[in-house]
Amino acid sequence: MLDGNSAWPLCGPGTRLTYGLNVPTSYRHRRAGAAAMFSRQQGAPEGNRETDLKTMNFEPHEQQKYAVLPDDILLVEGGAGLGHSARWAGKVGGFVGFDKHVIRLRPRSGVSTAEYALHWCRWANETGRFAAQATGTGIKALGFARASKMAVPDISVEQQDEMTAPLDALGRQSDAVRAEAARLRQVRAGVLSGLLDRTIDIESAELGV
Secondary structure (H helix, E strand, O other): OOOOOOOOOEEOHHHOEEEEOOOOHHHHHOOOOEEEEEEOOOOOOOOOOHHHEEEEEEOHHHOOOOOOOOOOEEEEOEHHHOOOEEEOOOOOOOOEEEOOOEEEEEEOOOOOOHHHHHHHHHHHHHOOHHHHHOEOOOOOEOOHHHHHOOOEEOOOHHHHHHHHHHHHHHHHHHHHHHHHHHHHHHHHHHHHHHHHOOOOOHHHHHHOO
């Protein structure tokens, strides 16, 4: 669908997305400033839980530059989570920033949608595009410069919506399946606990007592 060999024309990512990079975390930990939350490298969370976040220091004048806003895409650029991405939902109150291992992609208004940016990132990860650009002898890293030079299919907002609608529907179905699987794991754990502590009797359960 998004393959570079398809009929879609390509453009530089800066045409449809703006890229943001932070300074090294170690530098910030040596500074005084406002305590704030940031997205950790391993997860690129979707902004639903404070447990997905850690704290670091941002000076007040830096908060606008390094803020994560609803519909921003967070892309893990190195380590075990290389290529993982998530759309920031903005459900955590207050200022939220991002650390040096996360690249912030922000769709340009009127030329790109958050859904398109997210699915492009997922496609680039699943097809090995991000991994192919990563370098390093030990821990591989995509790098801000290489990520910001990757070409993106140049299609209209209407075409983006048409392309991402079925993918979003499949995503919702996948989320529902994962939620049901999590519920069943909880049920299984509860039954197993009951059997082990004898609060559930197998024979009585079979008889419906």
